[in-house]
Amino acid sequence: MDLFSPSWSALRSAVAGLPDEDFGRPSGCAGWLVRDLVCHLVIDAQDVLITLVTPAEGPPTVDADTYWKLVPPPTGEDPLDALIPRLAAAYGDPALLRFHLDDVGAAAGRAAGLADPAALVATQDEVLTAGDYLTAYVLEWTLHHLDLGPAVPPPPAEALAAARGSLERIAGAAFPAAFTDGDALLVGTGRRAPTEAERGALGPLAARLPFVLG
Incomplete structure (x- = not known):
């Protein structure tokens, strides 16, 4: 939970510093432009607000890691996935997206x-502590920070390490020690293909990649 605020602040600062022209380039999320990704972050922020004021009865059904599920790669047929690019385009001026985020x-x-942190909240038909819920989002924020590309300041090192640890626990597999935390996240989630040396x-x-989270 302690990493939620720095990872979220770093991501928002990275978006705030993007020039207008960058909103029209591809992001690290397949099929989404940067503006689509930023629109998704607005929806994520709304979800955080909604979840934190949605109390639940126990016991918890998931924790910070089991909140995430490994799912098949997206096909583009999910209604929400299709909605986000249209909604992002409706903003027009990137300044409006920056302001809303x-x-x-x-x-x-x-x-x-x-x-x-100990309060129980409900989201997506699951119950978990607020602390676990916010901890789960460190992985989300860190991946989406990387999705903005190498031109922006990187995520906090502590968030990168925590996100890598989360991905390894979710997948039940450890990445080679030679992989940086960023490379483990990018390659592990299919955001870039491994090099020949990395594949070796x-x-x-390698045959199990990518790990797609949903």
Whole structure:
């Protein structure tokens, strides 16, 4: 939970510093432009606000890692996936997207800071502590920060390490020690293909990639 705020602040700062022309280039999320990704982050921030004020009865059904499921790669047929590019395009001016993310994102950050880590909340038909819920989002924020590309300042090192650890626990497999945390996340989730040397280091694990989270 302690990494939620720095990872979220770093991601929002990276978006705030993007020039307008970058909103029209591809992001690390297959099929999405950067503007689509930023629109998705607005929806994520709304989800954080909604979940933190949705109390639940126990016991918890998932924790910070089991909140995420390994799912098949997207086909583009999911209605929400199709909606986001249309919604992002409707903003027109990138400044409007930046403003909306800053506005809703700041509120989500404040709500996270006020949350009782032990309180039970409900989301996506699951129950978990607020602390586990916010911890789960460190992986989300870190991956999407990487999706903005190498031109922006990187995610905090602690968030990268925590996100790698989460992915390895979710997948039940460890990436080679020679992989940086960023490379483990990018290659592990299919955001880039492994090099020949990386594929050799991965060994049998290469056949299981990518790990798509949903």
